[in-house]
Amino acid sequence: MPSLRDVLDEIVAEMAGYSDRGAVASYIPQLGKIDPNKFGIAVTLTNGEVLVAGDADEPFSIQSISKVFTLALALGRVGDTLWKRVGREPSGTPFNSIVQLEREEGIPRNPFINAGAIVVSDVLLAGHQPREAIGEIVSFVRSLADDDTIVVDGDVAGSERVTGYRNFALANYLKGFGNLNHAPELTLGVYFHHCAIAMNCQQLANAGRFLANAGRVPSSGHTVISSERAKRINALMLTCGHYDGSGEFAFRVGIPGKSGVGGGILAIVPGVASIAVWSPGLNARGNSMLGSIALEQLTKRMNWSIFSPKPA
Numbered sequence: 001m002p003s004l005r006d007v008l009d010e011i012v013a014e015m016a017g018y019s020d021r022g023a024v025a026s027y028i029p030q031l032g033k034i035d036p037n038k039f040g041i042a043v044t045l046t047n048g049e050v051l052v053a054g055d056a057d058e059p060f061s062i063q064s065i066s067k068v069f070t071l072a073l074a075l076g077r078v079g080d081t082l083w084k085r086v087g088r089e090p091s092g093t094p095f096n097s098i099v100q101l102e103r104e105e106g107i108p109r110n111p112f113i114n115a116g117a118i119v120v121s122d123v124l125l126a127g128h129q130p131r132e133a134i135g136e137i138v139s140f141v142r143s144l145a146d147d148d149t150i151v152v153d154g155d156v157a158g159s160e161r162v163t164g165y166r167n168f169a170l171a172n173y174l175k176g177f178g179n180l181n182h183a184p185e186l187t188l189g190v191y192f193h194h195c196a197i198a199m200n201c202q203q204l205a206n207a208g209r210f211l212a213n214a215g216r217v218p219s220s221g222h223t224v225i226s227s228e229r230a231k232r233i234n235a236l237m238l239t240c241g242h243y244d245g246s247g248e249f250a251f252r253v254g255i256p257g258k259s260g261v262g263g264g265i266l267a268i269v270p271g272v273a274s275i276a277v278w279s280p281g282l283n284a285r286g287n288s289m290l291g292s293i294a295l296e297q298l299t300k301r302m303n304w305s306i307f308s309p310k311p312a
C-alpha cells in the first residue's frame with residue numbers, strides 16, 4: 001500500500017495540471033468570485049492522524065455539505081418523526097428541482113436536495129428565533145471540528161438571499177402543502193446562513209470524523225449520534241449526496257460523500273477516515289469536478305472504496 005502522504009502530494013500535483021476545472025457557481029454572485037485554480041485536501045484518520053495538502057487551510061463556503069450537519073441535529077431533535085416530512089430516496093433531479101414536489105404532495109425525496117434541507121431547517125427553527133437556530137448549528141459544527149473560529153460568511157448568505165428565487169419558490173411550495181411550519185423567509189434565513197458557513201478542508205475533515213467512527217469523535221470518545229444513525233447518514237450520503245450525480249459518484253469513488261456548490265466534498269471511509277476536498281469549479285451536475293476526480297484517485301490508490309474489501 002502506498003503511503004497516504006505520497007498519495008496526497010501526487011494528487012495535488014496532478015490536479016494542478018488540469019486546465020478544464022469546471023465552472024464556479026456564479027448563480028450565487030459571491031461564489032462566482034472564487035479563484036478556480038484553488039485545490040485543497042485534508043484527511044483525518046480515525047486513529048487521530050491528520051494529513052493535509054494544497055490549499056487545505058483556506059476557508060471556502062461549505063454550502064450543501066452543511067446539510068449533513070443539520071440532518072444530524074434535526075434527527076437529534078425530533079428523531080425518526082423527521083421521516084414523515086422528508087423521504088430517503090435519491091431524486092435523480094438537480095439539487096434545486098421542484099418537479100417532484102407537486103406529484104409527491106410536498107414531501108421532498110431526501111434531506112440533501114434543497115427542498116428536503118429547507119424542511120430540515122424548518123425543524124431546527126421550531127421554538128427558536130432564526131438567529132438562535134443558526135447559532136445552534138454553528139456551535140454544533142464548531143464542536144464537531146473542535147474549532148471555535150468557524151463562522152458564517154454573511155456576504156455569501158446575503159448574496160444567496162438576493163438571488164434565491166428558486167429556494168423561495170421551493171419554500172413557498174412546501175408551505176402550500178403544509179410541510180413548513182414557519183414563514184418561508186424565516187426558514188430560508190436559517191437555510192441560507194447554514195449554507196454560508198465557511199470552513200477549510202482541515203476543519204471540515206475534522207467535523208466529519210464522527211461519521212467515520214460510528215457516531216463518536218475518536219479523539220474524545222464523545223458520542224455525537226448513535227452508530228445506527230451514523231450508518232444511516234452515510235447511506236444517504238452515498239445514495240443522495242451528489243443529487244443526480246450520486247450514482248456516478250458511487251460508481252467512481254465508492255464511498256459516502258456530500259458535495260456543495262462552493263466546490264467542497266466531505267467523504268467518509270467508514271472505520272478509516274473523514275476526507276474533505278475543495279476545488280471550486282463544478283461539473284454539469286453542480287458537484288466539484290476536480291474534487292470528484294481527486295477522491296476517485298485517492299480511494300483507488302488507498303483501496304478505500306467500501307465496495308472493495310480486502311480479499312479473504
Ligand SMILES: NC(=O)CC[C@H](N)C(=O)O
Nearest residue numbers: 063064095114195260261
Ligand atoms: N448544491 C448546493 O450546495 C446548493 C446550496 C445552495 N445554498 C442553494 O441553495 O442553492
